[in-house]
Amino acid sequence: MIYNRGVFRKILIANRGEIAVRVMRGCRELGVRTLAVYSEADANARHVRAADEAVLIGPPAPRESYLRGERIIAAARAAGAEAVHPGYGFLSENADFAQAVREAGLTFIGPSPDSIRAMGSKTGARALMQSAGVPVVPGYQPPLSQRERAAIPSSHRDEGIAGEGELKSFEHAASHIGYPVLVKAAGGGGGRGMRVVRDPAELPEALSGAGREAHNAFGDGTVFLEKFLDRARHIEFQILGDSQGNVVHLFERECSIQRRHQKLIEESPAPLLHQHPALRERMAAAAVAAARAVGYHNAGTVEFIVNPDTLDFYFLEMNTRLQVEHPVTEAVTGLDLVHLQLRVAAGERLPFTQAEVTARGHALECRVIAEDPAQGFLPVSGPVLLAREPHGPGLRVDSGFETGDEVSPHYDSLLAKVIAHAPTRAEALARMDAALADYRLLGVATNLEYLRDVLCHPEFHAGSATTSFIQNHLPAWQPAPAPEIALIAAALHDRLSATQQPARAQSSPPADRSPWARADGFRIGQGS
Numbered sequence: 001m002i003y004n005r006g007v008f009r010k011i012l013i014a015n016r017g018e019i020a021v022r023v024m025r026g027c028r029e030l031g032v033r034t035l036a037v038y039s040e041a042d043a044n045a046r047h048v049r050a051a052d053e054a055v056l057i058g059p060p061a062p063r064e065s066y067l068r069g070e071r072i073i074a075a076a077r078a079a080g081a082e083a084v085h086p087g088y089g090f091l092s093e094n095a096d097f098a099q100a101v102r103e104a105g106l107t108f109i110g111p112s113p114d115s116i117r118a119m120g121s122k123t124g125a126r127a128l129m130q131s132a133g134v135p136v137v138p139g140y141q142p143p144l145s146q147r148e149r150a151a152i153p154s155s156h157r158d159e160g161i162a163g164e165g166e167l168k169s170f171e172h173a174a175s176h177i178g179y180p181v182l183v184k185a186a187g188g189g190g191g192r193g194m195r196v197v198r199d200p201a202e203l204p205e206a207l208s209g210a211g212r213e214a215h216n217a218f219g220d221g222t223v224f225l226e227k228f229l230d231r232a233r234h235i236e237f238q239i240l241g242d243s244q245g246n247v248v249h250l251f252e253r254e255c256s257i258q259r260r261h262q263k264l265i266e267e268s269p270a271p272l273l274h275q276h277p278a279l280r281e282r283m284a285a286a287a288v289a290a291a292r293a294v295g296y297h298n299a300g301t302v303e304f305i306v307n308p309d310t311l312d313f314y315f316l317e318m319n320t321r322l323q324v325e326h327p328v329t330e331a332v333t334g335l336d337l338v339h340l341q342l343r344v345a346a347g348e349r350l351p352f353t354q355a356e357v358t359a360r361g362h363a364l365e366c367r368v369i370a371e372d373p374a375q376g377f378l379p380v381s382g383p384v385l386l387a388r389e390p391h392g393p394g395l396r397v398d399s400g401f402e403t404g405d406e407v408s409p410h411y412d413s414l415l416a417k418v419i420a421h422a423p424t425r426a427e428a429l430a431r432m433d434a435a436l437a438d439y440r441l442l443g444v445a446t447n448l449e450y451l452r453d454v455l456c457h458p459e460f461h462a463g464s465a466t467t468s469f470i471q472n473h474l475p476a477w478q479p480a481p482a483p484e485i486a487l488i489a490a491a492l493h494d495r496l497s498a499t500q501q502p503a504r505a506q507s508s509p510p511a512d513r514s515p516w517a518r519a520d521g522f523r524i525g526q527g528s
Helices: 017-029 046-050 069-079 095-103 113-120 122-131 146-151 170-177 200-218 271-275 277-293 326-333 337-345 425-438 448-455 469-473 484-505
Strands: 010-013 033-039 053-058 083-085 181-185 194-197 223-227 233-241 247-259 262-268 298-306 313-319 362-369 386-388 395-399 414-422 440-442
Touching: 010 017, 010 069, 017 033, 017 046, 017 337, 017 395, 017 414, 033 046, 033 069, 053 069, 069 083, 069 095, 083 337, 095 113, 113 122, 113 313, 122 223, 122 277, 122 313, 170 200, 170 223, 181 200, 194 200, 200 223, 233 271, 233 277, 233 337, 247 271, 247 277, 247 326, 247 469, 262 326, 262 448, 271 277, 277 298, 277 313, 298 337, 326 337, 326 362, 326 395, 326 414, 362 425, 362 448, 414 425, 425 448
Parallel strands: 010 033, 010 083, 033 053
Antiparallel strands: 181 194, 181 223, 233 247, 233 298, 247 262, 262 362, 298 313, 362 414, 386 440, 395 414
């Protein structure tokens, strides 16, 4: 194994699933040893098998395992890890965790705690972006809390920005902004704590409902209003900074295809910006300005909403972590974002300037999710009876599951991401469709067929889809009846899987991490 000087010897990955596996791959390529953490439900998970070492940190519930920062830090110190990579989700945007990692003498592979705090509240971020000259969506927010205002660097504070204090109430603000409006949670993301309001009579319930959901999900029930754009394009810019103050963008990704405010398909370049390169330049400059406003270093994403009719764009939020869709950027730029994250965290300068960053071809990513389209896309769990990934030129699959693994009801239902890259968008679309057709996943319901129907829709093919695409074109989508042969194959594979256990056991974790060593009622095939 070749060890690169200047980066770390051992890193703890404070996550699970496909992102943990992906970070481990990047570490392995740099000769860095990896330490996995796992809950009792993940004792035989793929990320545990992929790591050099693994440590049990608690019961299945995230609040008792993957969200227990003190246990994760203790595991890192006990195993001699030098740094912690948070992945996405869980503690990745928790400023207190990032601070605790630093105080434990470890390196947090991400931005500073101050940057995370500044962008952690959407209301605080809106105020900061306004003061930095970055356009924000017209909206209304309650006056900033003392903590939110303290997170804004003194050079950007403006006591006049306190959430449009002249507006007396949310109702008055909504009428001033103009319906429809979007009620949004100040903290968190992932589509939770969000309600579209088209009628003034719906506003009180939307405010209380979004507040309750936000409190349950993020521990903060604060909400605010934004003007809702029915025909919008959701475009984000990947940014990267080092501790010496250098900040660059790595071009954009479009993620307008969303269901319930959650992204399904991402691509680069954005079809709209491909037609309007001057708009790309303005948005890229705004993204870099947003990062500089908080002294940002490491990888992050600045998200914008764009009016395709007027070409006006507005800041939405900044994600202070590696995004789910980062492989799209890697495909078009040829850069490895995990490698760059590690090098920046180790104190190295960015190895290139903005002028040296180029993008070639077109890339798309589709999120393969364990959910049942016939039951309103409810998340599903259970054993993966067969996982056979597509292969070929220009294809990449980032997956957290293999044949025989268990999809747990305790965690996010993302199974894998399929990435296709080709010289043109048309070729990338054809390559992606063929890959999804070749993907074999049996045992749990997935959205594979749904993704293919989105890809082949004329509006998506034309590159003109907006954030209302799913609502307008696939509101009541139902899968075609499963061929009987597929059901037979699934049952046959289930019966024959026992004969494959010896081969699988060779790569199983040690006894203390094996489900066979557990005495908690574990049963193969449990779940639906």
